[in-house]
Amino acid sequence: MHDLDRIIRRGRRNDRLFNVLGATLAVVCLTVLGVLVAQLLIAGIPRIDWQFLTSFPSRKAARAGALSAWVGSLLVMLITASTAIPLGIAAGIYLEEYARKNWFTNLIEINIANLAGVPSIIYGLMALGLLVYQFRLGQSILTAGLTLGFLILPVVIVATRESLRAIPQYMREAAYALGATRLQVVRHHLLPYSAGGIATGVIIAMSRAIGETAPLVTIGALTYIAFLPPAPFSPLPAGPDGASPGMYGPFAWIMSPFTVLPIQMFAWVSRPSSPGNDFAPNAAAAGVILIVFTLGLNAAAIFVRQRVRRRVKW
DSSP: HHHHHHHHHHHHHHHHHHEEEEEEHHHOOOOOOOOHHHHHHHHHGGGEEEEEEEEOOOSSSSOOOOOEEEEEEEEHHHHHHHHHHHHHHHHHHHHIIIIIHHHHHHHHHHHHHTTTTOHHHHHHHHHHIIIIIIIIOOSSSSHEEEOOOOHHHHEEEEEEEHHHHHHHEEEEEHHHHHHOOOOIIIIIHHHHHOOOOOOOHHHHHHHHHHTOHHHHHHHHHHHHHHHOOOOOBBOOOOOTTOOOOOBBBBGGGGGGGOOHHHHHHHEEEEOOBBBBOHHHHHHHHHHHHHHHHHHHHHHHHHHHHHHHHOOOOO
16 A cells, blocks of 8 residues: 555656656747747847838848748749649548558558658759759749649648548448438538648648748759749730730749748848848848748638637537
């Protein structure tokens, strides 16, 4: 009896020590993160104004802006979302609900799990050889979007499968018992119930992609761009006679050269600073804009999740 009481007291003491240690580490990590974010905000917010948001990069820090960088980030994320999200969700649904459980599907699952942990620069090297040299897409917004799409595709697939697995099996069995087909079960039951989890996984993957630099540098992203991609159906530059030869197509912008916020930040940080021409506040301001984009994506995930939870009742 005494031995049992001693074991219980020792276990409770270990639990208290573990709780204290965990809380201490959490406070330390959050404090360091808070200090870094506070320094970034203090240095960057005073630099953010309308001129900074609507100006192109310049050799003069006071006149330099992030227009081409944040527009490039949005366009690259548009291509990434348009490719990775539908393919990832479809692949996750197929593997979880349609594919037979055999050695081939097990091999696919293992490779998907491995791909989720591959360093991002490997995707850049793959895109350089496949998209730039083999398919000759060049250093374009399309290449960048597809590269980041490849990067987050395994994450979207895993998030979709885990969300579908969280749905109790009796939901499927009840729908089948009422005569629903597999497609109807997926469309009318599984996807609505799993939409919150899928959306959260997708936004987390997009938040990772928006801050990636290594794969984009590998495929040849530019650090200095003083123009924007052509708008759909905008007029082409005038010829020697002054007449416009026509207009751009609706998707001409996807083949335009690009830069993104992380690369622009790297370019500004790498520049030598001098009195009256310090690019560090510009880099901090670009970091603040990137944080705002990331928080916006996470806010969208929270909104979608809460909206789905209110509409779906178990």
